[in-house]
Amino acid sequence: MADGQGAPLEQASAKDTEWAIEVRGLKKTYAGTKKSPPKEALNGVDLLVPRGSIFGLLGPNGAGKSTLINILAGLVNKTGGSASIWGFDIDKNPRMARASIGVVPQEINADVFFTPLEGLEIQAGLYGVPKAERRSMEILKRLGLEDKAHAYVRMLSGGMKRRLLVAKAMVHSPPVLILDEPTAGVDIELRKQMWEQVLELHEQGVTVILTTHYLEEAQELCDTIAIIHQGNVVTSQPKHELIASLDRKMLMIVPDEPLENVPELGDLCGAEIREDGALYVTYKPSQTRVADILNAINAAGIHVKDLSTVEADLEDVFMQMTYGRDG
């Protein structure tokens, strides 16, 4: 919890670092039981989260994301390796490390006995934030809950309850906020609202780390992405570099007459015909020029009516980095 010194975190940072989170060789093995063997959930994870980023932590079910978050939040003990939050090592300086991070959990476990304002005040007390320094109303305002400050929590909508969880994670003004599946099971409208909140927090200088199963969410929000798979980080880089590294682009070619057979294009690219008779071509931009594909299509006697390119997206990367590795 907070160290009670009231020192701004920027000044108090244990060492000058550009990283919000620095994880090296992190390991976690859950003890086995009579029925199940020990489980290696993290096998030596290295992860650097730049300050000021919106960082997406992706991975299939059971990859180890929650384990990693829970170690950072001080809820699970690591088996090996090291982790620092805002320059504070979680072993050497656990209080400052914990004061530097806010975690918004997956489940809505809103406390029905308190109003949002009371809930925030209690949370601030738990973190040792002195009364004079509490900003509960300001935080509620920031999250659009000002007029619900004195409402019964059970009367809040699902979206408001989620925002209240974010507010609670912010009471001690942590520079790093982790959102665990912030939009799981919410409708599109609420998801968009949540995205706006995340972007606003980011604009206010908060480093945001989020886990999500919605790849379009990571694509929309995050500037940096790590993919974790079977307890290892398989990639961690700026989103655009990650997508470019896939070296895969698609072309949609609409011919004058719908095609019935795939034309002979050699090994320039992969091609398939869509239901409407258009040709869908996949190629590696590092090896093949679009002009060569078009020449081959012309040579096959196909007249092109329309042409569009389709960029690879995070989903393609994710599939290659995770399921493409299995087996």
Ligand SMILES: Nc1ncnc2c1ncn2[C@@H]1O[C@H](COP(=O)(O)OP(=O)(O)OP(=O)(O)O)[C@@H](O)[C@H]1O
């Ligand atoms: N308390 C525990 N005891 C034993 N094994 C556990 C425990 N918690 C998690 N595991 C196992 O560790 C592995 C990683 O789990 P973790 O919850 O970190 O994955 P995750 O990436 O968060 O998955 P999800 O996306 O489904 O939440 C899984 O195989 C899981 O079954």
